[in-house]
Amino acid sequence: MNYDDVMKLALERGFYFPSCEIYGDAHAGFWEYGPAGVGLKNNYLELWRRELVRRDDMLEIDGSQIMSQSVFEASGHLSSFADPIIKCKECKSTFRVDKLISEKTKIEIPESADLLDFDKAISENNLKCPNCKGGFEAARKFNMMFKVGIGPDGEPAYLRPETCQSIFVDFPRLYKTMRGKLPFGVAQIGKSFRNEISPRQSLLRLREFYQAEIEVFCNPNKLNDVEKFSDVQDTVIRVQLDELKEMSCKEAVESDIIPNKFVAYYLGILAEFYEKTGIDMSRSRFRKLGEKEKAFYAEIAFDFEVETTIGWLELVACNYRSDYDLGGHAKKSKEKFEVMDDDEKVLPHVFEISMGIDRSLYSILEHCLRDDKENDRIVLSLKPYLAPIQVGVLSLVKKDGLKEKTDDIYQAIKRKYDSFLDHSGAIGRRYRRLDEVGTPFAITIDHQTLQDDTVTLRDRDSMEQNRIKVSEIDSVLYKKTAFP
RNA sequence: GCGGAGUUAGUCUAGCUCGGUAUGACGUCAGCUUCCCAAGCUGAAGGUCGCGGGUUCAAAUCUCGCACUCCGCACCA
Known part of the structure; x- marks a missing residue:
């Protein structure tokens, strides 16, 4: 069954449908869950809690969706979660200015460069619009965060573009009050917001979407000192490097495909979780991301992807974020983020499992939906514990x-x-x-x-x-x- | 954001060329019938024809703008 079949089922049976659909000014990228969708989502999240949060003794929080400007100065989102763009004065076409320049002139300007550098390169090389040969407006930044104004003076703040910032910001209090000990896992389910240029395909590319994120704080010197690893050492995962290979977590670590037991442990329990959602794991893979594909904060990155009728879909980003986040917030806030681990004072590193809930639910629906021609029926073979x-x-x-x-x-x-x-x-x-x-x-x-x-x-x-x-x-x- | 196609009831759809407020099917609901796998019969509800403006005595139909959906490009943590 393909994307259209799932879409039809979703609309007709109350899984999900467009937000504000009775009004003409509804925007793309916003969808609602209907009764069946909420039932499925609740059950899915219960499974997530059981298989990841409780299994690994993590703590769950529920953070604020609007966060202050300082958070995103420290996290790098204000400067890095934005694309430099340029617009044609004539035909109004918009281009990524750094890409346009490198294509036409082979001059590489980093996307985080000053906007004036882009304008200068455009005028010095006399670049014109590739569509209509028109001139360009000045370069500007398009930040994908939604800005909101707080109170009568409209003090700037932002809708969080990822739920994990709450976890990082809350870390000092959580660690102190919850009798923290490394490794320390904190989980959160919630909404995140990104002002996508062109949202598409219902639940797969949303401007407002659900994430289930896990941030595990660890001692970077103990990444192979993981007792629990034996629980997953024989768990089979499918890893995409140059080619797709099926292997146990133990083999993945021993062959250096996964850099340490710590990362392998979490990929292992994640695979065991997805196995139980009814997703066909023979159509899944952990894809190791190359230098250029990784997010700005990631040191090691594996995407968990599932094959659907519209291609491979990224469901989970597994990023080793090192001390990027805690270091950034420590510097900006002057708060202390170092903790004692045994007799060692460390600034914890972070490994995250950042799950797209909406995409996961779509994948479950597509993989479970079948056309039983023999009995003249459409069957959604959800696992009984997930059924709405x-x-x-x-x-x-x-x-x-x-x-x-x-x-x-x-x-x-x-x-x-x-x-x-x-x-x-x-x-x-x-x-x-x-x-x-x-x-x-x-x-x-x-x-x-x-x-x-x-x-x-x-x-x-x-x-x-x-x-x-x-x-x-x-x-x-x-x-x-x-x-x- | 650009280009193309599209938008009529919960779903699919006729009507649009040649203006006269909408057709059929499925589904839904009620009753009868059947009495374990979408049967049948009778009846009913459900549409400001995506939204807004214009032309006209009159617009689903002609025209302009916008939104959304899909495809391609670009973008994408």
Whole structure:
């Protein structure tokens, strides 16, 4: 199933849809999650908490989305999270000015250079618009952060372009009050904002999006002193260098493909997490980024990517950020960020696992959606613990007291399970509808129920049915919908 | 941001050339029927035709602007 099929499902079944869609001035790059989408997202995040945060004894925080200007002076976003651009006076085409200059003249001007340097190079080389030969306006910076004005005087502040800045800024307090000890993992789920030039493809390129970020603070001298590494040493990961290779985490470290056990450990638990989301791991890879591709703060970078019908999608950026962030904030704020590790005073280094939630949810949908032609149905084979509706409760027919019996059973389980009650229409049609939103189980109340207090339990993927006792419904569902 | 294509009910769609406030299907809802896998019958709801201006007695239709979606370019932590 391809992108369009997922999009159609999303719109028709309430997974996600455009924000502000009834108004003409709605902007691109903003989407809402509907009921099914919220259910899936909540369950996905619960799995994330279990498999990463709790597994590794991390702490979770929830930071402010608007942060002060100093934060982004220290983080480098004010100067580096911006592209120098230039606009044609005639046809209004916009170009990356550094790229334009290097293409036409072979003169390399770093993108962080003074704007006047670009203007000078343009006029000295008499560069004109490649589209229409028109002249250029003065170069300017396009910063991808959204600026906001605080209070009546509009004091400048910014919507955070990545959630992790909260974690870095909060580090001194967290470390002191939470009895911190290296390695120290802090996690956060929240929204980030980037003023993308052209957002596209619904959840894949948003201006307002969810991230689940983990920052692990560590002693840079102990990157191979990782006891927990044995938990993942045999975990298989797929690594893309020049070619794609499948290997265990242990092999990856021993062959120096991953530089140390510390990084390998986190790639390992991340792979184990994604395995449980239902994403087809045979269509995934950790891609090592080259010097030019890496973010300005990254020393070592692996992207976790998944293959979809519109190409390889970056779901997670795994960056070894060294002391870039804590060092920057320490310098700017004069706050102390060094901590004691054993008898050593260190400025911790940071390894981050920066996950795009929206993209991950899209990938799950695409990998789980299938066209079951044999049975004339569309099936979303979500893992039961991720499904927004876990169980449908259906009466075979409404009369003869079956409706009342069905209502009773629904009432008995609905607080505990995400359930959906349905009495109307043909039973097959109701099963099809549940299949399409990914509901793994359906309980059907029929005439036999009234005689022996049993119901049928239908399995979405196999379409098989078993009779179980009404008294067993809870324990059976509990087992079948449990997180792994 | 540039170029191209598009936008009519929840979804797909007819109508647009040649102006007269909209067609069909699926889906949804109610009832009947059936009684375990999208059957059938009857009925109903759902559209300021993307938004805004212009021309006209009259605009889904002609015209201009804008927005959004898709494709390509550029951009992309």
